[in-house]
Amino acid sequence: xxxxxxxxxxxxxxxxxLVALLMAGLPLAFVTGGIAIIFLFILGDTDTLNIVPSxxxxxxxxxQLSAIPxxxxxxxxxxxxxxxxxxxxxxxxxxGGLKGGLASATIIASTILAAMVGVIGAxxxxxxxxxxxxxxxxxxxxxxxxxxxxxxxxxxxxxxxSILAIIYAVVADQSVGxxxxxxxxxxxxxxxxxxxxxxxxxxxxxxxxxxxxxxxRITTREKFALMGKMAAPITLILVVFFALFSGxxxxxxxxxxGTFGSFIVAALAGQLDWxxxxxxCISTLKASSMVIWIMFGATIFVGLYVLEGGxxxxxxxxxxxGLGRWGILILMMIILIVxxxxxxxxxxxxxxxxxxxPIIKDLGFDPLWFGVLYLVNMQxxxxxxPFGYALFYLRGVAPxxxxxxxxxxxxxxxxxxxxxxxxxLMIFPSLITWLPNLVYH
Numbered sequence: 001x002x003x004x005x006x007x008x009x010x011x012x013x014x015x016x017x018l019v020a021l022l023m024a025g026l027p028l029a030f031v032t033g034g035i036a037i038i039f040l041f042i043l044g045d046t047d048t049l050n051i052v053p054s055x056x057x058x059x060x061x062x063x064q065l066s067a068i069p070x071x072x073x074x075x076x077x078x079x080x081x082x083x084x085x086x087x088x089x090x091x092x093x094x095x096g097g098l099k100g101g102l103a104s105a106t107i108i109a110s111t112i113l114a115a116m117v118g119v120i121g122a123x124x125x126x127x128x129x130x131x132x133x134x135x136x137x138x139x140x141x142x143x144x145x146x147x148x149x150x151x152x153x154x155x156x157x158x159x160x161x162s163i164l165a166i167i168y169a170v171v172a173d174q175s176v177g178x179x180x181x182x183x184x185x186x187x188x189x190x191x192x193x194x195x196x197x198x199x200x201x202x203x204x205x206x207x208x209x210x211x212x213x214x215x216x217r218i219t220t221r222e223k224f225a226l227m228g229k230m231a232a233p234i235t236l237i238l239v240v241f242f243a244l245f246s247g248x249x250x251x252x253x254x255x256x257x258g259t260f261g262s263f264i265v266a267a268l269a270g271q272l273d274w275x276x277x278x279x280x281c282i283s284t285l286k287a288s289s290m291v292i293w294i295m296f297g298a299t300i301f302v303g304l305y306v307l308e309g310g311x312x313x314x315x316x317x318x319x320x321x322g323l324g325r326w327g328i329l330i331l332m333m334i335i336l337i338v339x340x341x342x343x344x345x346x347x348x349x350x351x352x353x354x355x356x357x358p359i360i361k362d363l364g365f366d367p368l369w370f371g372v373l374y375l376v377n378m379q380x381x382x383x384x385x386p387f388g389y390a391l392f393y394l395r396g397v398a399p400x401x402x403x404x405x406x407x408x409x410x411x412x413x414x415x416x417x418x419x420x421x422x423x424x425l426m427i428f429p430s431l432i433t434w435l436p437n438l439v440y441h
Contacts, residue, residue, distance in 0.1 A: 005043065007313045014039060014305060019342070028347045029290070033297030036304050043308065055303040056296050063252060064170050069288040070255035071161045074262040076280035078116050079126065081266035083233045087112060088130045090226045093218050100202025100209030102140060103148040104195045106131040110152025111191045114159040115237045124153030124390050128397035141208040142402055143410035144198060150390040151194045151414035154382040157345065158375050159187035160244065161255065163291065164345055168371050171349060172357045175368075176251040178436040180244055182372045185431050190376070190421045197417055232268050236261040245439055291346055298350030306354065314355050315362070325363040329370075332356055333377055333422065340381025344389065348378065372432045373425055380418045383411040 005013070014035060021031045040048050059065065078084065088109045095101035095108070106127055113123050127149045135145035157164050160180035169176040202209030218226070240258040243249035249257060266272040305311075318328050339348045353374065360370045382390040385408045394407055425431055 005308075007309045010039075010043075010308055011305075011310065011313060014301070018301075022343065028344060029293035029297040031297070032294070032301040032347070032351075036297070036300040040300075040304055043304075048307075051303050051307065052300055055299045059170075059292075059295055059299060062170055064166060064176055064250075065292075067161070067166050067176070067252045067255040068163055068291060069284050070252070070259045071163060071166075072287045073280055073284040074255065074258040075116055076283045077259075077262035077266050077276065078233060080276045080280055081262075081269045081271040083116075083265060083269060084109075084113060084126050085130055086229055086269075087233065088127070088134075090230050092131075092134065093226055094223055096212035098199070099206050099211050100144070100198045101211055102131070102135045102138065103144055103198040103202070103209050106135070106145075106148045107152040107191060107194045107198065110149070111155055111159065111187070112234070112237070113152075114155040114187070115161075115241070116233065123156050124150060124393040125397055127153055128394050132394075132398060136399070138212055139207075139210055142406060144201065144208050145410075146394060146398065146402070146407055147410040147414050148194065148198055150383055150394055150411055151417070152191070153393070154379045154390055155187055155191055157379045157382070158183050158190065158372075160184065161240070161251070161258070162375065164349065164375060164378060165371070166251065167291070167295065167346065167349055168353060168374065171353050172367060172371060174371055175440070177244060177247070178368055178440055179371050180251065181436045181439050182368055182432045183375055185435055186372055186376055186421070186425055189424075189431070190379070190418065193417050193421060194414060197413065232265045236265055247439070294344075294346040295350060298347060302351060302354045311355055311358065315359055318359060325365070328359070328363060329365065329426070332360075333373065333426075336374065336377045337380060337384065340378065340388075341384045342387055343381075345378045345381060348381070349374075366429065366433060368436060369429045369432050373422065376418065376422045376425060380415060380422070383415045383418070385411070 017035055018031060021035070022028060037049075037052070040051065088105070091105040091109045091112075092102060095105040098104065109131070110123055110127055113126070131149055132145055136142060156162060160183060162180070162183065165179045165183060166176055168174065169179050198209065236258065239261060240254050243254045243257055244251060263272060266276060302310075318331065321327065321331065323331060336348065336352060339352060343351075357367055357370070360367055382388050385391065388411065391404075391407050391411060395404060398407065
């Protein structure tokens with residue numbers, strides 16, 4: 001038999017070594033899996049090692065997860081077909097005449113992009129390459145410009161088809177469709193808040209976001225002609241959404257429709273060739289493999305922790321705070337925000353959600369509502385210093401003369417808006433639950 005370690009010490013040892021190794025820069029997937037295997041040997045016997053296949057196999061055979069590579073592939077195809085550039089150009093020409101119009105255009109383009117792309121990095125980097133030079137060239141305040149790109153880019157976590165929502169649904173045993181539908185209103189609400197913030201700031205101080213010069217503006221007739229350019233990708237999004245929300249297709253089938261549609265859209269744009277498909281396949285393989293490996297490692301890690309009594313330990317520790325059910329919920333949100341500063345979203349999901357969801361159910365909260373709160377919370381993790389991913393994605397494409405401190409500062413007002421949005425969603429749960437109840441019940 002293995003060693004007996006008291007659960008408090010075990011929590012400290014397992015999570016302490018996890019933090020230490022991640023700080024050393026080792027990849028999350030192998031750190032979680034590796035620590036889990038080492039502790040399995042220390043704590044158990046050879047039989048306990050059976051936990052490894054028993055945790056991994058259900059993930060490998062989970063039908064819902066096949067939506068992940070399909071949605072990533074759809075996004076890669078649309079990106080390579082040049083659709084995203086066209087889309088920004090269209091929205092930018094439509095809104096350019098307004099104060100702060102380009103920043104609003106960036107957020108709207110990112111919102112539409114989020115509905116095509118479940119992956120954050122692609123949105124932030126693409127908009128950073130296309131929209132940032134366009135705004136800086138027209139004398140936009142760099143902080144407003146960068147903030148709107150990062151905040152808009154993180155909407156992909158929330159607006160369906162979000163990859164995170166699919167993994168959450170699998171881990172928390174929720175319906176993917178319900179979670180997708182529940183995230184629509186919060187996603188649009190946050191997007192509107194970002195636009196309102198940018199517009200109000202630009203109207204108070206026009207130097208922050210000047211309208212584009214008269215000679216660059218276009219007539220109403222040209223605007224309609226431009227809209228025609230966007231018909232194919234927008235139709236594709238609407239078809240995928242309709243298939244999902246009408247219940248005509250499961251999320252996996254909707255992803256299949258989207259993937260097939262992305263071939264048609266690429267063909268219409270004259271970009272469908274072997275090179276495009278090959279590159280889209282390779283980037284899909286890389287992104288999906290990363291997500292699945294992290295899932296394997298973290299699920300063994302959490303499986304062992306729960307097996308050793310970790311679930312009960314965390315439940316007792318939260319109950320001992322004497323905070324009451326809302327206090328515990330707020331504490332969970334704070335824990336997720338702090339984790340978001342240091343870990344990536346898949347890691348947080350697989351480490352925290354399996355432990356939190358049973359507690360949420362015991363407290364009598366709706367797990368679907370908690371799921372969407374969790375997605376909004378993870379959006380914050382992308383913007384929160386010191387390790388917010390969106391900050392570093394943008395650093396990679398922003399002009400060298402912009403210091404990192406400016407990128408950090410540009411994220412802060414939008415982080416505040418996200419926190420405000422999270423608070424509103426906690427106070428008014430029906431913003432999340434109303435649409436799923438309408439569609440599914």
